[in-house]
Amino acid sequence: MSTEMTGAEIVVQALKDQGVEVVFGYPGGAVLPIYDEIFKQNEIRHILVRHEQGAAHAAEGYARSTGKPGVVLVTSGPGATNAVTGMTDALMDSIPLVVLTGQVPTFMIGNDAFQEADTVGITRPCTKHNWLVRDTDQLADTIHRGFHVATHGRPGPVLIDIPKDVQFATGTYVAPEQARTHTYAPRTRGDRAAIEAAVELLERAERPVLYTGGGVINSGPRASALLRELAAETGFPLTSTLMGLGAYPASGPAWIGMLGMHGTYEANMTMHGCDAMFCIGARFDDRITGKLDAFSPGSRKVHVDIDPSSINKNIRVDVPIVGDIAEVLEEMLAIWRERGAKKRDVSAWWKQIEEWRAVKCLTYKASTSTIKPQYAIERLEALTRGMDRYVTTEVGQHQMWAAQFMGFDEPNRWMTSGGLGTMGYGTPASIGVQVAHPESLVINVAGEASWLMNMQEMGTAVQYRLPVKQFILNNERLGMVRQWQQLLHGERYSHSWSEALPDFVKLAEAFGCKGIKCDDPADLDDAIREMLAYDGPVIFDCVVEKHENCFPMIPSGKAHNEMLLGEASTEGAIGSSGAVLV
Amino acid sequence: MSPMTLKPGSSAQSAYNLRSTLPESHERHTLSVLVDNEPGVLARVIGLFSGRGYNIESLTVAETDHASHLSRITIVTTGTPQVIDQIHAQLERMVPVHGVTDLTVLGAHIERELALVKVASTGEKRVEALRMADLMQARCVDVTLESFVFEIAQTSDQIDAFIELMRPLGLLEVARTGVAAVMRGKEPME
Numbered sequence: 001m002s003t004e005m006t007g008a009e010i011v012v013q014a015l016k017d018q019g020v021e022v023v024f025g026y027p028g029g030a031v032l033p034i035y036d037e038i039f040k041q042n043e044i045r046h047i048l049v050r051h052e053q054g055a056a057h058a059a060e061g062y063a064r065s066t067g068k069p070g071v072v073l074v075t076s077g078p079g080a081t082n083a084v085t086g087m088t089d090a091l092m093d094s095i096p097l098v099v100l101t102g103q104v105p106t107f108m109i110g111n112d113a114f115q116e117a118d119t120v121g122i123t124r125p126c127t128k129h130n131w132l133v134r135d136t137d138q139l140a141d142t143i144h145r146g147f148h149v150a151t152h153g154r155p156g157p158v159l160i161d162i163p164k165d166v167q168f169a170t171g172t173y174v175a176p177e178q179a180r181t182h183t184y185a186p187r188t189r190g191d192r193a194a195i196e197a198a199v200e201l202l203e204r205a206e207r208p209v210l211y212t213g214g215g216v217i218n219s220g221p222r223a224s225a226l227l228r229e230l231a232a233e234t235g236f237p238l239t240s241t242l243m244g245l246g247a248y249p250a251s252g253p254a255w256i257g258m259l260g261m262h263g264t265y266e267a268n269m270t271m272h273g274c275d276a277m278f279c280i281g282a283r284f285d286d287r288i289t290g291k292l293d294a295f296s297p298g299s300r301k302v303h304v305d306i307d308p309s310s311i312n313k314n315i316r317v318d319v320p321i322v323g324d325i326a327e328v329l330e331e332m333l334a335i336w337r338e339r340g341a342k343k344r345d346v347s348a349w350w351k352q353i354e355e356w357r358a359v360k361c362l363t364y365k366a367s368t369s370t371i372k373p374q375y376a377i378e379r380l381e382a383l384t385r386g387m388d389r390y391v392t393t394e395v396g397q398h399q400m401w402a403a404q405f406m407g408f409d410e411p412n413r414w415m416t417s418g419g420l421g422t423m424g425y426g427t428p429a430s431i432g433v434q435v436a437h438p439e440s441l442v443i444n445v446a447g448e449a450s451w452l453m454n455m456q457e458m459g460t461a462v463q464y465r466l467p468v469k470q471f472i473l474n475n476e477r478l479g480m481v482r483q484w485q486q487l488l489h490g491e492r493y494s495h496s497w498s499e500a501l502p503d504f505v506k507l508a509e510a511f512g513c514k515g516i517k518c519d520d521p522a523d524l525d526d527a528i529r530e531m532l533a534y535d536g537p538v539i540f541d542c543v544v545e546k547h548e549n550c551f552p553m554i555p556s557g558k559a560h561n562e563m564l565l566g567e568a569s570t571e572g573a574i575g576s577s578g579a580v581l582v
Numbered sequence: 583m584s585p586m587t588l589k590p591g592s593s594a595q596s597a598y599n600l601r602s603t604l605p606e607s608h609e610r611h612t613l614s615v616l617v618d619n620e621p622g623v624l625a626r627v628i629g630l631f632s633g634r635g636y637n638i639e640s641l642t643v644a645e646t647d648h649a650s651h652l653s654r655i656t657i658v659t660t661g662t663p664q665v666i667d668q669i670h671a672q673l674e675r676m677v678p679v680h681g682v683t684d685l686t687v688l689g690a691h692i693e694r695e696l697a698l699v700k701v702a703s704t705g706e707k708r709v710e711a712l713r714m715a716d717l718m719q720a721r722c723v724d725v726t727l728e729s730f731v732f733e734i735a736q737t738s739d740q741i742d743a744f745i746e747l748m749r750p751l752g753l754l755e756v757a758r759t760g761v762a763a764v765m766r767g768k769e770p771m772e
Contacts, residue, residue: 120622121625124622124629125629129676129677308674309668309675313668
């Protein structure tokens with residue numbers, strides 16, 4: 001094989017050598033040479049999205065469900081700027097993406113050329129790193145480094161901006177092994193003394209909790225397996241952030257539900273009352289901690305994270321361990337076993353947790369006339385549990401209900417926009433997941449407002465015969481906004497409803513897929529079964545109760561033990577200081 | 583570092599790094615950052631500071647190793663101890679950053695800044711300006727019948743003092759480089 005190639009050939013060769021099977025993209029003037037090379041080969045599959053934001057979210061769904069980096073190819077200017085939301089989302093949720101953007105030729109950069117944007121300038125704060133490649137000889141090396149940076153350390157998006165003349169010019173190809181990747185080598189092995197201190201805490205804890213997050217899933221399946229061993233051997237209760245669902249099975253004995261703003265009462269009370277907290281691959285986000293100075297006041301805290309900047313950012317911890325979750329857990333378990341796997345009796349603590357669990361915080365008022373959104377998710381869960389199933393969501397109330405009422409027994413099965421909270425994430429993400437897992441059931445649990453933000457991607461689903469199920473909880477409201485307006489803004493519902501929603505069944509038909517509408521709880525099971533049985537994409541319009549609020553809820557500015565459990569206790573519960581927070 | 587020595591419930595005033603979370607005074611720290619001299623690296627560092635709301639008191643940068651294209655950025659910043667730690671960690675995880683040294687934490691180090699100070703005056707004031715410059719070890723690098731340009735390489739505080747001395751003596755304008763700093767002794771920073 002000649003090592004002299006055009007830049008466009010180098011791009012395709014580098015992707016092949018990186019083991020890339022799928023690229024999500026949209027062509028345009030500044031990437032035409034690369035698209036020409038894609039046309040000439042069959043190894044890499046290209047999925048044509050309908051909007052560049054969709055490409056980025058689809059690549060996120062692909063990455064999150066496979067553990068491999070997602071690859072995006074878009075043109076200069078608007079192609080790149082449209083992908084910015086997806087890159088920011090991937091940065092916040094630590095999803096490895098490699099985004100390739102076309103750029104105007106090097107001699108036109110800075111001249112306000114057609115479809116020119118300062119892509120590396122715009123994306124500097126929303127990527128882990130980015131490069132503008134000005135020399136074809138540097139192209140292969142840069143792409144390989146891009147994959148290395150995206151997937152090592154805390155994963156994240158990288159962007160490589162490739163001017164059109166660099167794509168046409170000839171340069172030397174280098175293989176991945178020859179690329180200069182050594183300069184980026186984040187530490188993966190935890191400090192032995194710190195791990196020993198953590199084990200000592202495991203042994204002494206009387207009221208422990210394992211608080212786990214998306215880092216466990218990012219670390220790979222081995223980390224989830226080790227976490228399960230740790231939970232089984234210690235018998236400690238385990239809760240997880242939104243991003244970490246599935247790392248420990250929801251059917252497991254240690255599981256006490258998700259924690260945080262809309263987490264379970266038992267999980268949040270356990271966090272508040274514990275004397276030893278083991279934070280594994282989570283980052284003490286404000287949605288988790290609530291009021292910072294009232295957060296878990298009586299506990300000693302261990303924090304395992306691959307990113308040193310996560311340590312002590314929001315919450316001071318007593319034992320920081322910087323390292324890869326799998327490596328640290330492996331060493332922690334080895335030390336724990338070496339020392340005889342001693343632990344205190346935690347049965348009294350479990351008894352307390354069971355009392356909290358008995359509050360049944362997820363209870364809602366059932367109805368026979370309207371479909372309660374919680375009921376819809378419960379039925380969806382009941383009818384799909386145990387299937388080879390992947391779930392994506394949009395952002396809002398439906399997302400929280402899905403997290404509360406669906407159970408995940410494996411990692412990489414739950415794709416949601418946690419950090420950035422991107423409405424419009426779910427539909428393209430479901431497409432990315434379905435591309436990676438063509439035989440599996442992929443459901444996007446959506447709200448109608450979020451769903452409309454990237455509904456154009458149904459065209460992609462139909463074109464590539466991706467049988468994604470769009471399960472839309474339609475309350476004709478921006479439900480979470482409406483809930484906050486009710487609780488915080490004197491019931492002034494400013495612009496939080498839609499008056500001109502489409503007929504989703506006709507919309508489905510217009511896209512060439514199946515539409516199902518259901519508004520009667522008695523018909524819901526049959527309608528869901530119909531959706532599952534249909535061999536193709538489905539848009540399911542589930543018409544639900546319009547004014548349902550999502551509980552339990554830790555109001556902004558309050559502590560974990562000040563949760564709101566239901567409608568009755570909400571009056572004046574959030575002070576004016578809480579209203580300032582998001 | 584055994585967590586066992588900590589008082590339970592001490593998390594709000596965690597013993598890790600033994601600092602109190604009670605109202606913290608801002609500290610001034612000098613950070614030395616060794617980076618790849620690649621396009622955009624300065625924008626990346628400055629973007630980190632502006633994006634996350636950190637302060638920059640001064641920032642200097644130049645390539646210091648031409649063979650391996652390494653630049654040293656010296657940043658003087660202020661913040662609570664927690665924010666300083668964050669700045670350190672945020673800088674360190676950037677891809678083109680080779681290493682971050684907090685000189686204020688490490689201790690004995692030399693800080694120098696260069697200033698060019700233009701003073702225009704005549705008569706007694708002119709004589710006095712020249713005398714003060716001599717006392718403060720500032721060098722005259724440009725002279726006309728009605729003006730001087732003094733060059734002074736000193737700590738930032740001493741440059742501040744010199745500028746204050748020149749103010750009543752016909753100070754016109756000042757250009758300052760920001761702080762450059764190295765450790766004392768034979769050990770390198772990285």
